[in-house]
Amino acid sequence: MLSMKNISKVFKTDLVETHALREFNLNVAEGEFVAVTGPSGSGKTTFLNIAGLLEGFTEGEYCLDGVNVSNLSDNKSAQIRNEKIGFIFQGFNLIPDLNLAENVEVPLRYRGVKSSERKRRVEAALEQVGLAARMKHLPTQLSGGQQQRVAIARALAGEPRFLLADEPTGNLDSLMARQVMELLENINQSGTTIIMVTHDAELARRAQRNIQIVDGQVCDFSMYQKADHSVVAELKKVADQKQAAELNQIVSGA
Amino acid sequence: MFLYYCDLAWRSIKKTPMLSLLMVLAISIGIGITITTLNVYKTMSYNPAGDRNDQVNSIQLWSQGLDTWDEFNTNMTFTDVSNLRNNNELAIKAASYRTGLAMQSDDETKAPVLRSVRVTDTDFFTIFDVPFLFGNRWNKSVDLQPAYQVVIGEQINNTFFDGKNSVGKTIYLNRKPYQVVGVIKDWNPKPKYYDPTNGAFNDAEHIFIPFSLSEQEEFDVWGNTSGWRFEPMLSYQDRLRSEKTWIQFWTLLETTEEKNQLQSWLTRYVEQQRSFGRFTDTAKTPAESAQISPVDKLLEDNNAVPSDNKILVGLSVLFLIVCLVNILGLLLTKFLKRAPEVGVRRAIGASRGQIFAQYMVEVGMIGFIGGIVGLLWAWGTLTLLHAEFNVDPSVTGLDSSMWFVTPLIAISTAALAGVYPAWVVCRTKPSVYLKAQ
Ligand SMILES: Nc1ncnc2c1ncn2[C@@H]1O[C@H](COP(=O)(O)OP(=O)(O)OP(=O)(O)O)[C@@H](O)[C@H]1O
Numbered sequence: 001m002l003s004m005k006n007i008s009k010v011f012k013t014d015l016v017e018t019h020a021l022r023e024f025n026l027n028v029a030e031g032e033f034v035a036v037t038g039p040s041g042s043g044k045t046t047f048l049n050i051a052g053l054l055e056g057f058t059e060g061e062y063c064l065d066g067v068n069v070s071n072l073s074d075n076k077s078a079q080i081r082n083e084k085i086g087f088i089f090q091g092f093n094l095i096p097d098l099n100l101a102e103n104v105e106v107p108l109r110y111r112g113v114k115s116s117e118r119k120r121r122v123e124a125a126l127e128q129v130g131l132a133a134r135m136k137h138l139p140t141q142l143s144g145g146q147q148q149r150v151a152i153a154r155a156l157a158g159e160p161r162f163l164l165a166d167e168p169t170g171n172l173d174s175l176m177a178r179q180v181m182e183l184l185e186n187i188n189q190s191g192t193t194i195i196m197v198t199h200d201a202e203l204a205r206r207a208q209r210n211i212q213i214v215d216g217q218v219c220d221f222s223m224y225q226k227a228d229h230s231v232v233a234e235l236k237k238v239a240d241q242k243q244a245a246e247l248n249q250i251v252s253g254a
Numbered sequence: 255m256f257l258y259y260c261d262l263a264w265r266s267i268k269k270t271p272m273l274s275l276l277m278v279l280a281i282s283i284g285i286g287i288t289i290t291t292l293n294v295y296k297t298m299s300y301n302p303a304g305d306r307n308d309q310v311n312s313i314q315l316w317s318q319g320l321d322t323w324d325e326f327n328t329n330m331t332f333t334d335v336s337n338l339r340n341n342n343e344l345a346i347k348a349a350s351y352r353t354g355l356a357m358q359s360d361d362e363t364k365a366p367v368l369r370s371v372r373v374t375d376t377d378f379f380t381i382f383d384v385p386f387l388f389g390n391r392w393n394k395s396v397d398l399q400p401a402y403q404v405v406i407g408e409q410i411n412n413t414f415f416d417g418k419n420s421v422g423k424t425i426y427l428n429r430k431p432y433q434v435v436g437v438i439k440d441w442n443p444k445p446k447y448y449d450p451t452n453g454a455f456n457d458a459e460h461i462f463i464p465f466s467l468s469e470q471e472e473f474d475v476w477g478n479t480s481g482w483r484f485e486p487m488l489s490y491q492d493r494l495r496s497e498k499t500w501i502q503f504w505t506l507l508e509t510t511e512e513k514n515q516l517q518s519w520l521t522r523y524v525e526q527q528r529s530f531g532r533f534t535d536t537a538k539t540p541a542e543s544a545q546i547s548p549v550d551k552l553l554e555d556n557n558a559v560p561s562d563n564k565i566l567v568g569l570s571v572l573f574l575i576v577c578l579v580n581i582l583g584l585l586l587t588k589f590l591k592r593a594p595e596v597g598v599r600r601a602i603g604a605s606r607g608q609i610f611a612q613y614m615v616e617v618g619m620i621g622f623i624g625g626i627v628g629l630l631w632a633w634g635t636l637t638l639l640h641a642e643f644n645v646d647p648s649v650t651g652l653d654s655s656m657w658f659v660t661p662l663i664a665i666s667t668a669a670l671a672g673v674y675p676a677w678v679v680c681r682t683k684p685s686v687y688l689k690a691q
């Protein structure tokens with residue numbers, strides 16, 4: 001489904017070059033539910049943005065759904081985003097002037113779906129997140145958890161094969177977070193591939209597979225996870241040390 | 255999709271009512287002023303002859319002496335006009351000037367009125383394509399053998415004959431009975447191109463009588479009479495024999511061949527007149543001493559459109575550009591504030607083109623509203639010009655084409671101001687605004 005080979009991403013500003021990802025390798029199979037964790041600034045969002053074709057990358061190769069999407073035109077990536085990918089953001093990112101139904105309908109508008117079909121899909125998506133009764137409400141009239149469910153409905157309405165979520169529960173209390181997580185699990189059960197970035201270890205554990213991004217690289221712990229927690233802890237320590245060493249180097253270098 | 259954009263645009267306009275109002279105001283004032291000046295310019299520079307411009311020609315002669323006027327005079331002397339009227343090579347021709355006469359009818363309940371009257375030949379109605387309601391022009395023989403016949407306008411027919419067919423009835427001009435031979439429909443060309451020397455935007459006359467009556471009736475001249483040397487004018491005969499110019503002369507020339515023929519006739523005519531001691535300005539060759547002017551040339555030579563008017567149009571366009579730059583700034587602020595929303599739309603799959611289109615529709619809508627308001631400004635200003643400053647209604651009437659032209663100009667102006675802001679906003683990187691909200 002998703003395959004990244006030796007991806008690296010460098011942010012250049014006038015003063016510094018930041019290597020947000022370096023020789024990043026990852027394969028995700030169709031139907032997987034992958035939880036991504038990692039320290040702050042390690043490159044999780046950068047990875048997700050690249051996976052979702054919101055950003056390009058400096059080097060490497062990226063195949064999505066069997067198609068090489070490494071060097072797509074802006075229009076083409078917009079089209080793939082619209083047709084194959086659903087996004088859920090930490091900040092919900094609903095459009096404040098539009099009511100729930102209109103928010104959910106946005107991806108369908110850009111796809112040119114007919115009005116009757118649009119209506120049907122919007123209703124179904126809102127039904128699925130349990131907010132069908134509040135279609136005419138504005139986002140500000142909802143709680144954070146409800147807003148996030150609308151955002152999920154918006155992602156669902158487009159019937160994406162591939163759902164990317166960046167800390168979808170980051171702004172929610174644990175009860176709401178669990179509801180959202182259950183929703184995502186249901187969606188995953190119906191066949192949608194999901195990649196979710198989270199800081200919540202408990203939620204991460206519920207996913208099929210866990211990967212950790214450290215310092216712009218993947219540490220895939222899933223194979224160890226169930227077997228030996230001490231190895232995981234050890235690996236994590238190594239990773240943290242590596243980061244600390246690098247930090248030291250930067251500080252002393254400067 | 256267009257309707258979707260319209261819906262979004264309308265919401266966005268409503269969401270920031272003050273900002274939208276400012277933009278609409280800026281556009282509408284710019285448009286209002288431009289349309290006002292453009293409208294005045296357009297009505298003033300209109301050519302009423304239309305596609306008959308090249309056929310409808312007036313004649314001017316350089317009959318003045320050396321070192322007098324340095325331009326052709328639009329009018330001609332009675333002597334030259336009489337000779338031209340007798341030129342049988344010219345099939346269709348009409349001399350014409352304005353006079354004023356007191357008018358009455360047999361109906362004594364109707365008070366007599368003083369009216370401007372056009373004294374002319376019967377071909378006048380052909381040359382200027384004057385539409386008839388009843389009857390017809392007078393017979394061509396009347397131009398040679400004077401008869402007391404008259405063509406009246408619809409208004410006069412309404413006043414004196416209650417709008418009924420008055421052909422055969424009698425009216426009295428300065429107490430002389432004239433027989434009505436025709437009634438013309440309302441006819442009031444702007445500019446008044448058949449006599450631009452007497453106020454190019456004055457109303458047309460409503461009474462027309464034969465030029466052949468001039469000598470026996472000695473009509474006053476209600477128009478410009480110009481002279482270039484001292485000539486005593488004790489009697490009407492003095493006027494007729496003088497070198498004073500006061501009569502317009504028109505002809506209809508279908509082909510360039512006819513035009514060339516007339517030009518060479520005129521050259522010969524000037525040569526002949528020189529041998530009689532007239533046309534004393536020998537700095538001009540005989541060929542140069544005669545001019546055949548189609549309608550557009552005559553209007554231009556007579557400055558029917560004052561050049562101030564062109565400057566005014568230029569200034570108002572400049573003003574519109576200032577408004578445009580203002581709107582550009584306002585739009586840029588407004589659109590950039592919406593960048594986060596654009597980021598979301600882009601992430602969800604809107605292409606740059608779709609975002610651009612969305613914002614251009616919004617800009618177009620603001621332009622359209624601005625155009626409509628601007629039209630109201632223009633209409634108000636023109637009404638004010640008419641009411642307070644007595645500017646002629648024919649100049650201040652809003653040209654019907656302006657109802658289409660104005661929104662078009664407004665939308666294109668707004669679009670021009672909006673291209674850059676819309677372009678900037680459509681290039682928003684989707685990832686930038688997604689992290690924080
Ligand atoms: N637009 C950018 N320009 C320059 N540097 C950037 C940019 N975006 C991210 N970075 C840098 O890239 C690195 C990875 O950032 P990223 O946002 O992917 O981290 P993250 O893992 O999502 O962190 P968090 O858990 O705090 O969200 C950071 O060092 C960050 O400063």
Ligand SMILES: [Mg+2]
Pocket residue numbers: 044045046166
């Ligand atoms: Mg992040």
